[in-house]
Each structure stands twice: as C-alpha cells, then as structure tokens.
Amino acid sequence: MRNVLLIKYGEIAIRGKNRYLAENRLIRTIIKRIENFPGYMVYKEQGRLLAVNEEGDFDYEKIIPIVVNILGVIAVCPGVEVEDQDIKSLQEKALEHFNLHFPENSEEGLTFKVFTKRSDKRYPLNGNEVSALVGGYILQNREDVKVDVHEPKVKVHVELRNNAYIYSKVIPGRGGLPYGSGGKALVLMSGGIDSPVAAYLTARRGVEVEAVYFDSPPYTSERAKQKVYDLAERLSLFTGNFRLYVVPFTQTQLCIYKNTPPVKMTILLKRAMLKAAEKIALKNKQSALVTGDSIGQVASQTLEAINAINFASEEVTVLRPLTAMDKQQIIDVARDIGTYDISIRPYEDCCTVFVAKHPETKPKKSIIEAIERKIEGLDKLIDEAVKKAEIVEFGG
Ligand code: ATP
Ligand code: MG
Numbered sequence: 250m251r252n253v254l255l256i257k258y259g260e261i262a263i264r265g266k267n268r269y270l271a272e273n274r275l276i277r278t279i280i281k282r283i284e285n286f287p288g289y290m291v292y293k294e295q296g297r298l299l300a301v302n303e304e305g306d307f308d309y310e311k312i313i314p315i316v317v318n319i320l321g322v323i324a325v326c327p328g329v330e331v332e333d334q335d336i337k338s339l340q341e342k343a344l345e346h347f348n349l350h351f352p353e354n355s356e357e358g359l360t361f362k363v364f365t366k367r368s369d370k371r372y373p374l375n376g377n378e379v380s381a382l383v384g385g386y387i388l389q390n391r392e393d394v395k396v397d398v399h400e401p402k403v404k405v406h407v408e409l410r411n412n413a414y415i416y417s418k419v420i421p422g423r424g425g426l427p428y429g430s431g432g433k434a435l436v437l438m439s440g441g442i443d444s445p446v447a448a449y450l451t452a453r454r455g456v457e458v459e460a461v462y463f464d465s466p467p468y469t470s471e472r473a474k475q476k477v478y479d480l481a482e483r484l485s486l487f488t489g490n491f492r493l494y495v496v497p498f499t500q501t502q503l504c505i506y507k508n509t510p511p512v513k514m515t516i517l518l519k520r521a522m523l524k525a526a527e528k529i530a531l532k533n534k535q536s537a538l539v540t541g542d543s544i545g546q547v548a549s550q551t552l553e554a555i556n557a558i559n560f561a562s563e564e565v566t567v568l569r570p571l572t573a574m575d576k577q578q579i580i581d582v583a584r585d586i587g588t589y590d591i592s593i594r595p596y597e598d599c600c601t602v603f604v605a606k607h608p609e610t611k612p613k614k615s616i617i618e619a620i621e622r623k624i625e626g627l628d629k630l631i632d633e634a635v636k637k638a639e640i641v642e643f644g645g
Contacts, residue, residue: 250342252307253330255416256291256298256316258427259323271430271455272298275321278428278489282315295368295410301330317420318486320453321427326406328416336374339413340386343405346415347387351394351403360397361387361417365407372409383407426455428488434537434568435530436460437522438493440476440596443541443571445484445588446579450570451539452488458539459491460484461526461638463498473596478641480591485644487586494638496525501630508624511605516554516612517621520561521631527562528635538562543571543579557614 258275276291276298283289288304289312300312309327316325327350331342343363351359363384365376374382383405384396408414436448438460452458462477477493485491498521505517526538542550559567571579583589621627 250329250331250345251301252309253328253414254300254307254309254312254316255326255328255414256300257323257325257419257422258298258321259424267430271321271427274429275319275427278319278321279316281489282319283312286311299330313420317422319428319489320423320425320487321430321455322422323424324419324421326416326419328406328414331413331415334372334409334413336379336382339379339407339415340383342413343383343407343415344387344390347391347403347405347417350417353391354393356402359394359403360401361394361403361405362396362398362401363387363405363407365409367409369409369411379407379409423453423487425453428452428455429457431455431457432537433457433459433533433535434539435494435526435533435535436539437526437541438462438477438480439541440473440480440592440594441541442583442589442592443543443579444539445480445541445592446582446586447539447541447570448484449487449582449586449588451568452484456537458484458488459494459533459535461494461496461529463496463522463525465499465502466497468499468502470596472594476591476594476596478643480588481641481643483586483588483591489644491643493641493643494529495641496529496634496638498522498525498634501525501627501634504624504627504630508627509620512607512609513612513617513620514605515608516557516617517624519558520617520621521627523558523561523567524628525631525635527565528632529638530565536565538565538567540567540569541571542569543574543576551610553611553613554609557612557617560614 272293279291288302289300290303291298291300313325316322329342329346331338363380365379367376388396403417405417431454434451434456436444436458438444438448448458448460460481464474481491481493501521502518505514505521509517523538530538542555544550580589583592
C-alpha cells in the first residue's frame with residue numbers, strides 16, 4: 250500500500266480525437282510543476298491521473314497546492330493504492346486511510362458512507378457488498394462515527410481497478426481545459442487589472458499563452474515593469490512556464506506623439522502595439538492576440554475605438570475575452586487568481602504618459618488610418634522595436 254494523489258480532469262472528454270494529446274500535455278505540465286520535488290511521478294491510470302512518490306511518502310501539503318492550480322485539473326483526491334484487493338485487505342486499508350484523514354474524535358457528529366466502483370467485473374463481490382463490508386469494518390473500529398446513507402459528511406470511495414484506490418477527500422481544482430491543448434496566443438499585458446485576467450481566462454480554455462509588454466523608459470519606470478514581471482510570475486502558477494516579451498517602445502511612442510493630434514494618440518498607440526504584437530505572433534505561430542479591453546471602460550474602449558484599433562492586426566485575430574464583463578466581475582477574478590494586489594500598485598503605464606485628458610470617444614477608422622499612413626518611418630520603428638524585444642521567462 251502507498252499514499253497517492255488521484256487527479257481528476259474532466260472537460261478533456263469534449264475534445265474527441267485530441268483527447269490523447271491533451272492528456273499527455275496535462276501530465277507533462279504537472280510533472281514539470283512538481284519536478285523540484287524529487288521522486289514524484291505522474292501516470293495515466295484508466296481515465297484519471299495518478300501522482301506517486303517513488304522515493305518516499307507522499308507530501309500532500311507540498312504537492313496539492315501546486316496541482317490544484319494547474320489548469321485542466323478538476324479535483325484532486327489524496328488516497329491510497331492497494332495491491333491486495335482481498336476484502337480483508339480493503340477493510341484494513343480503508344480504516345487506516347480514514348483514521349489518517351479523520352483522526353478519532355477530531356470532529357463531532359462525523360458521518361460517512363462508503364461508495365464502491367468496480368471496473369473489474371470478475372471481482373467476487375459486487376459494489377454494494379464491498380461498500381457494506383468496508384463500512385461495517387470502519388464502524389466497528391470507530392465509536393465516534395456513524396453511517397448516514399442520505400447526507401454523509403464524508404464519502405469514502407473504493408475503486409477497484411488494476412489496483413484498488415481508496416479516497417475520501419475531493420479537493421476542487423481550477424477546472425478548464427488542459428493548458429496547451431487549444432493552440433497558442435499572445436497576450437498584450439500591461440500592469441493593469443484587466444489584461445492578466447484576460448490572459449488567465451484564455452489560458453483556462455486550454456490556450457497556451459505568452460505575453461508582450463510595451464515598455465517606454467524613462468516615461469515608464471522600472472517599477473512599472475517589475476509589476477508586469479510579478480504578474481507573469483503569478484500567472485505561471487496556473488500555466489507552468491510563462492514567457493514575456495518586453496518590447497522597447499519609447500521611440501515608437503515619441504514618433505506617434507510628434508505626429509498625431511493628442512485626442513487621437515491613444516488609438517494610434519494601441520494600433521502600433523497590435524502591429525508589433527502581430528509580428529511576434531506570426532513568428533511564433535500564435536494564432537490570436539489577446540487584450541484586456543472591456544467595452545465602455547475607458548475612452549479607447551468604445552465600440553468605435555475598438556473598431557478603429559482592431560484591424561491594425563491584419564493577419565492575426567484579436568480576442569477580447571473581457572468585453573462583456575463589468576469591472577466588478579473582472580476584479581473578482583483578479584482577486585481569485587492573486588493578480589489584483591499586484592495590479593493596483595500605483596505606477597504609471599505608457600498610455601497615461603503623453604495622452605490627452607479627454608481622448609476622442611468616437612474615432613473614425615478611415616481618418617485614423619490616413620493619419621497613420623502619413624507618419625514617416627513608423628513601420629520601421631515598430632519593426633526595430635520588435636527586433637530589440639527582450640525575452641524573460643517565468644515559472645521555470
Ligand atoms: P489593463 O487593466 O489591462 O491595463 P486598461 O483597462 O487599463 O487595461 P488600457 O490601458 O486602455 O485599458 O489598455 C487596454 C489593453 O491594451 C490592455 O488590457 C492591454 O491588453 C493593452 N495594453 C495597454 N498598454 C499596454 C502595454 N504597455 N503593454 C502591453 N499591452 C498593453
Ligand atoms: Mg492599463
């Protein structure tokens with residue numbers, strides 16, 4: 250017998266033929282995230298994953314907090330693996346497991362019920378018989394607990410497979426699709442509240458994300474950049490490795506500043522960001538750009554403004570996962586994933602430097618494009634900025 254962690258992953262089922270790839274990808278992500286703890290391995294075991302420690306006992310307190318945060322994991326269950334499936338052995342191991350997780354007299358009025366799943370139909374007892382015999386044995390040995398068949402506080406699960414598995418705690422994970430099973434995207438990430446949430450929600454649909462940050466020193470500070478680094482580090486909890494491109498954007502921004510009426514600057518700047526991001530995405534075979542725009546939040550996020558910005562990226566789709574969310578919903582997610590406190594640190598971002606107090610709210614795409622075309626050397630500056638991008642890796 251050994252302690253193990255059963256890992257449940259659900260939504261993979263909807264992915265048809267890709268299921269196999271998605272499962273392997275999830276296994277690799279989990280292994281990568283726990284590789285700093287020697288001896289731990291992850292296997293596929295009849296429709297679920299099983300983590301074990303081959304060099305000693307399983308340290309649940311260290312491993313569980315990491316695994317529940319990995320996207321695609323529905324739940325984890327600390328349990329035991331039992332090779333000898335004789336009923337006597339199942340009874341003893343179930344009791345031992347129960348005692349470990351629910352020590353005697355630790356909880357008043359503790360009730361339980363045993364559930365048995367039997368995938369090996371040759372087993373001499375049926376599921377109900379196993380449940381009754383295991384439940385009866387726990388009851389005999391624990392005076393402080395009772396059986397409640399309707400609303401048990403603890404559900405003890407016995408699963409008879411190649412080996413038997415016994416578990417009684419189901420700790421929810423973040424759910425979603427396994428990270429990396431749904432293609433690749435590049436997130437435009439500022440230090441604000443919104444774009445890290447957009448990155449997370451996209452990653453939760455299985456899309457492998459990398460991020461790009463446009464840095465405009467000395468108008469934006471080191472500390473503003475550090476904020477983005479900290480956000481990237483935080484996001485790597487859910488994704489494993491997380492790559493950030495830092496694009497030096499001062500020259501591009503100054504060029505736009507000199508050649509554009511202040512009320513139109515934001516739009517041109519956002520277009521320049523999309524153009525630069527598109528170049529990176531094309532190079533990395535990323536099939537979408539992702540932004541944290543939410544309709545109506547600021548002047549550059551009216552439908553007209555989005556329309557005037559959107560087509561700056563000609564070949565790569567721009568996704569805006571937050572468009573229909575209101576600020577409170579976005580903040581709730583940001584709190585849940587731990588990016589909120591980082592995002593609200595008070596440092597300027599590049600859009601607050603230079604920009605008019607009241608930018609145009611209904612810019613016309615054709616006029617914006619005409620102004621943009623007249624700015625000499627803009628495309629070249631964008632090109633150079635992308636070439637000078639610095640790559641910073643997080644979570645490795
Ligand atoms: P956020 O909270 O993500 O900063 P916001 O509500 O402040 O968004 P804007 O500043 O208008 O809105 O930015 C809209 C989107 O443009 C951001 O969500 C982000 O995707 C992108 N963006 C803005 N500034 C930068 C930057 N310096 N680097 C990368 N992307 C940026
Ligand atoms: Mg912002």
